[in-house]
Amino acid sequence: MFNKILIANRGEIAVRIIRAARELGVETVAVYSEADRDALHVALADEAICIGPARAASSYLNMNNILSAAVATGAQAIHPGFGFLSENSKFARLCEEMNIKFIGPSASVMDMMGDKINARAEMIKAGVPVTPGSKGEVHTTDEAVKIAEEIGYPIMLKASAGGGGKGIRKVNNVEELVPAFEAATAEAKAAFGNGAMFIERMIFPARHIEVQILGDQHGHTIHLGERDCSLQRNNQKVLEESPSVAIGHTLREKICTAAVKAAAHVGYENAGTIEFLLDEASGNFYFMEMNTRVQVEHPVTEFVSGVDIVKEQIRIAAGSELSVKQEEIVFKGHAIECRINAENPKFNFAPSPGKITNLFLPSGGVGLRVDSAMYAGYTIPPYYDSMIAKVIVHGENRFEALMKMQRALMEFDVEGVTTNIDFQLELIADPYVVAGDYDTSFLGNVFLPEYLKED
Structure with a gap:
């Protein structure tokens, strides 16, 4: 160690x-x-x-x-x-x-899986399902038009070297393609120094399902179950939960097995996440990308699996074997995470940096955790991401977890800056969210228009 x-x-x-x-x-x-x-x-x-x-x-x-x-x-x-x-x-x-x-993983594996085109090729070799898309990088609008015609609309433009929701555009038809391609290319070049694009058919409507994996230096690779990250705004996750209500036992086994196969194929070491798009109508799932790091939403997996992912990361890097075997992991209950940001949802989610004059973090009770670096008197700087806390709850079932989250958010009080706490409270009380009936388009197309109408 x-x-x-x-x-x-x-x-x-x-x-x-x-x-x-x-x-x-x-x-x-x-x-x-x-x-x-x-x-x-x-x-x-x-x-x-x-x-x-x-x-x-x-x-x-x-x-x-x-x-x-x-x-x-x-x-x-x-x-x-x-x-x-x-x-x-x-x-x-x-x-x-x-x-x-x-x-974290080696630089060579990071190169392999960080580039969407290379990652796609490796997944095909591993026998993991991928969406129809371009075979290599796309640099010009003429190439993009030709490929889009071959695979069919709607399509997604994605920065080949991208992540974090940057350099991504949905395109419904050829009229939208050229301006979207130029905008995504410029955004990708500014964010990653590489404007190359990748094109794939859009699976819509879809669930965003990701599987947490761990791999050590001794050839052991396991999964810690899946997370549903479909509640997103502008490709940025807002709320995550585990397990997904959209997946039954058989499909869960298939997706998690595919994730382990993908990680083992590339010799992955440390914590990582294999992300999939699930077509609920057909039950088919497709590899989207791999995140070669710990995820923001890792605490929901820690709650349901009982495995401390960050400790495992440190142990793996020090040369230890995984502390658990796949057959020893028992998934229990349901966990939900809400990201708390210093932002104003009513004003296009504008960041709200400033001094926290008063703070009360929710606490008490079984199955409640708040990950934060805030304290009363702390000044949130304007230079970095606006996320200031994560509220994570665990219940025996999803309903209990939702009620526990509601209680926690109602107790959470931050004064001096504007936050999205009330936004999250309304989101978890929405009938569609309570029923688990949502996909990646729900927040932008259904919930937000109604939410913004209120004022």
Whole structure:
């Protein structure tokens, strides 16, 4: 086991990793920008070191400064969390070259699965179902028009090197294709330095189902069940739950088996997520992408599986075998996660940074967890993602979990900034959500129009 690890992240995920490491007896080093000098992860870590000014490009994305901090503090490993450098193969490769363990997959596997076209080719080799789509990168509108005609509309344009909802456009017909292609290409180039596109037929309506997998250095690969992430806005997840009410035992077995097969095929090491689109009408599912990091929504899986995913990540990176076998995992109950953001849903979800003047986090009772880096008096900086907390609940069944989430959100009080707590309260009380009758289009096409009508 490592003596000391550095966390190359901020906010609630940095706090989450620090707590897991402490329970393993591992010292931690926090890095922070000048804007995060008073952040909770800085106070909780054993050591903290400033890595640059407020802008992420000069701090949390500054590989040289982060690696220098690791060397200066004697950290043997780096946990990247999610976002920032978590899926950057160049950073993982630099860690390897400096004999610092990157707590995640190898750079080569990250390259393979981080590129949607390469990942698709590997999934075909592994026998995992994929959607009809382009065979390689698409660089021009003429190519895009030709491919779209072959596979049929509607289609999805996706940045080949993308993630986080960037560089994605839905296209219904040829008239929409050229402006959508140009916009997605420009967005992808700005976000990832690569404007290449990938085209696939759109599965619509669909459920977004993802499977949590773990793989160690000894050839063991397991799954921890699936999560339903279909409640999304602009390709960004809003609420996640496990298990999915859209899947029965037989289909669940097929999807989870396919995820393990996919991860084993590429020799995947550490925690990862295989994402699928499920066509409920036919019962067919298709590989969408692989996230080569811990997910924001990992706590719902921890609740239903009883496995601490972040501790497993650290153990795997240190060379240990998985602490559990597939047959030892028993899935219990139902878990739901609501993402709490400092934003104004009534004003196009505009970010709402500022000082938290008063704070009450919901607590008490079995099966309630709040992952956050907030405290009263803390100033939310305007430079980073607006997520400030995650409320996660676990019940014996889905109804109990929904009621527990309602109770928790009603207790949650943040003053000084605007949040989406009331939005989440209305969402979980919506009749369609209560019935589990929703897909990836529900939030944007059904719930939001009605929600915004209220004012």
